[in-house]
Amino acid sequence: MGLREHLNKLDKTGSLLKITKPVSKRLEAGGVLKAIEPKPVLFENVKDSDYRIMGNLFCSKESVADYLGITTGDIIPTLNKAIEDRSTPEVIQDAPCQEVVETDVDLDKVPILFHNERDGGPYISSAVVVVGHPKYGQNLDFHRAMQIKKDLMSTRVVAKRNFHAFLEDLGEVNVAFCIGNTPNILVAAATSVDIGINELEIANALEPIRVVKAKTSNLLIPADCEWVIEGKVYRDKRHDEGPFIDLTQTYDVIRNEPLFEVTCITHRKDAIWQALLPGAFEHKILMGMPREPTIFRKVNEKGVRCLDVNVNPGGCSWLHAIVKIDKQREEDGKLAIEGAFEGHRSCKHVYVVDKDIDIYDPLDVEWAMATRFQGDVDMIVKDKERGSSLDPSSEPGTYLTTKIGFDLTHPLKAEGKTYAKANFPKVDLSHFIRE
Numbered sequence: 001m002g003l004r005e006h007l008n009k010l011d012k013t014g015s016l017l018k019i020t021k022p023v024s025k026r027l028e029a030g031g032v033l034k035a036i037e038p039k040p041v042l043f044e045n046v047k048d049s050d051y052r053i054m055g056n057l058f059c060s061k062e063s064v065a066d067y068l069g070i071t072t073g074d075i076i077p078t079l080n081k082a083i084e085d086r087s088t089p090e091v092i093q094d095a096p097c098q099e100v101v102e103t104d105v106d107l108d109k110v111p112i113l114f115h116n117e118r119d120g121g122p123y124i125s126s127a128v129v130v131v132g133h134p135k136y137g138q139n140l141d142f143h144r145a146m147q148i149k150k151d152l153m154s155t156r157v158v159a160k161r162n163f164h165a166f167l168e169d170l171g172e173v174n175v176a177f178c179i180g181n182t183p184n185i186l187v188a189a190a191t192s193v194d195i196g197i198n199e200l201e202i203a204n205a206l207e208p209i210r211v212v213k214a215k216t217s218n219l220l221i222p223a224d225c226e227w228v229i230e231g232k233v234y235r236d237k238r239h240d241e242g243p244f245i246d247l248t249q250t251y252d253v254i255r256n257e258p259l260f261e262v263t264c265i266t267h268r269k270d271a272i273w274q275a276l277l278p279g280a281f282e283h284k285i286l287m288g289m290p291r292e293p294t295i296f297r298k299v300n301e302k303g304v305r306c307l308d309v310n311v312n313p314g315g316c317s318w319l320h321a322i323v324k325i326d327k328q329r330e331e332d333g334k335l336a337i338e339g340a341f342e343g344h345r346s347c348k349h350v351y352v353v354d355k356d357i358d359i360y361d362p363l364d365v366e367w368a369m370a371t372r373f374q375g376d377v378d379m380i381v382k383d384k385e386r387g388s389s390l391d392p393s394s395e396p397g398t399y400l401t402t403k404i405g406f407d408l409t410h411p412l413k414a415e416g417k418t419y420a421k422a423n424f425p426k427v428d429l430s431h432f433i434r435e
């Protein structure tokens, strides 16, 4: 479909809020997006830039499924299939993302948002980053970048990322930060797969894409994105990065991160900047959703019938997972807990529920905990395990954390009271209420 077509579709269906009042990229745009989340917004009149800004485009599983033309229930099998059946994208010469090429780099002219007062600087938070390695080929993932000067940024590279492995190995890498992408590319970039797998091929399997050679390297990049910020990232040239809001909606600490020297900016003539609010729904959906297929696969590998997985926003879409199973044996709940922790190493709390529980309704999950759980028999506690650097409560520096699994499934044979939720008779209200 493409992002422009998707924007038009949102506009036609009245789902896009177009703001014509002048808005600044400094604090105002981020504030409006947060205040109106999850409504998609197009800022048509940006005070301090010649270009428009769009945001809140994909704040829910529904919005991603809608773009891909599937149901939310199909997202996990569709992602798993795209990983297995990945394919090579078409290479083109004349790409929309290179209609304008600027080698006299000035990042101040780009509508990079200054999101919050305490931030260390203006931040690119929506960039899908393409990087290459002579042995492993191309990798695609997300890295935030803080602007330091007109042509200089500092980028956050978490130690266990493939990008980090490339940088450690090569010392410096050519990169392309691509902004303004469709969900097939966003989700693929947010999916962790083995080093050597080019996530652009997963994106292509989700929905065919076109790629083009970058202007300053041989990298093949999404041809239909809006902006491309090209340059080099250095292992040994570093600069303080942060503070910035992280996935947990808390402020991340300042770290000394690799420098990103920008050497070329390309974009569409009427390019639109894609904003992505840190710690908000879009960030959460893109972080949590790609972990659901790996949890789903691991739980099934334990011989448990896994029906669905929700790495839910209440758990920062990273630290909690709710797993729905069709229980066949008493031990299935505990096996599913083990599978979930293997499928998502950063997960801290896992909740396993029966097939009659709605894993997207927090009240229903809590109801299962209240009526089907006993702490002395239905819990697995894993003391002092490696947790997530994102979790402010994990042990500083080591990130050691205590992981807990909650088996909220009821016994197959009920003794005493039944576990089923009683339902009231279904009625057609129109019989009783005059419109």
Ligand SMILES: Cc1cc2nc3c(=O)[nH]c(=O)nc-3n(C[C@H](O)[C@H](O)[C@H](O)COP(=O)(O)O)c2cc1C
Binding pocket: 125, 126, 139, 140, 141, 142, 143, 144, 145, 156, 157, 158, 159, 160, 161, 162, 163, 189, 190, 191, 192, 193, 276, 282, 283, 286, 287
């Ligand atoms: C919106 C968003 C922002 C992210 N920002 C960063 C970041 O700044 N640094 C980082 O190392 N990982 C960040 N990530 C996580 C990785 O990009 C993500 O886990 C990716 O799948 C890692 O890919 P890899 O396994 O190929 O390394 C972000 C993810 C998302 C969805």
